[in-house]
Amino acid sequence: MFNKQKSMTYLVTTILVVAYLLSACAPVATTTVKPTSPPPPTDTTMPEPTEKLMEEPEPTSELIVLTDGFDRQVSLPEPAQRIVSIAPSNTEILFAVGAGSQVVGRDEFSDYPPEAVDITSVGSMYGDLNAENIIALEPDLVLAAMINSPEHVQALEDLGLTVFVLPNPMSMDDLYQILETAGKLTGREIEAATLVEGLKARVDAVISKLVDAEPVKVYYEVDGTDPNAPWTIGTDTFQDILIRMAGGENIAADVQGYVLFSLEELVARDPAVMIFSAGPWVSTTPASVSERAGWGDISAVVNQEVYGIDANWIDRPGPRMVDALEAMAMILHPERFE
16 A cells, blocks of 8 residues: 655645645745644755846757656766756746746746746646747756656657756755756756755754754645545655654654545654644644644644644645745654754
């Protein structure tokens, strides 16, 4: 029943659309916390691009050869100057490394940073990508993600387009490498290195505060539409990574990927804290969880330790994963951040 994350991506499209893609259809949500919740994370926004960062990179004749998330070797004769991003996380990454001015097309769910909305949309990654629009934009690179299917990638390549698939990070080191890869693809290596240095400092600051902290049992909810069989995450997901880094113990760590969890098992494992992806399209609130039949015996509900974290932070594999880490650590160990 419990498959690898990559397989579950296609089997639970509806869930991922709620928790990952539809997060791009609305403004950034405010972290939902109880009245005595810890303060919001500090320094969580990406730095504004300086004039230097917005300059066009110097063209180079050096061939760029990199292996992508589908284990394909992709070559570029020089850094890409016209990029179509077909995943919201990729669009965020491109702007974060200073390559926003090189993005000429984006998928319809890309909404961050705000200026990304002004870029030409090429449609949805769920069967509605407009190939004619993509070709008309004359991209020298189409940047895909693991949420894009191999069939989509192959179809774009069959049109003569160069496609590179950014992998999902399975650790913070993976995230840093992905950002550095984006820097190499776009000629923004210096900016990417600066970004990574800043993110590392923030992560290290969190980790240093959690030394010897007692792990807190956490239940992370992807979708609670059916309270008797909610969706959660196991290992091989970046949400699980964040839980562990934030000083938590994922109660579903013995399964893999995105999975259904029975209410009976949830009650038996009795998490001390519940965290869910928050957004205006999600009906879940701390109050609504307390009203669910059969949930009254769970410690997280009894003690009002139910929190929402912006789905754009926690469900998109990009730089704002560090924002999610900071918020989660403050929720699980507020005493360490006083």
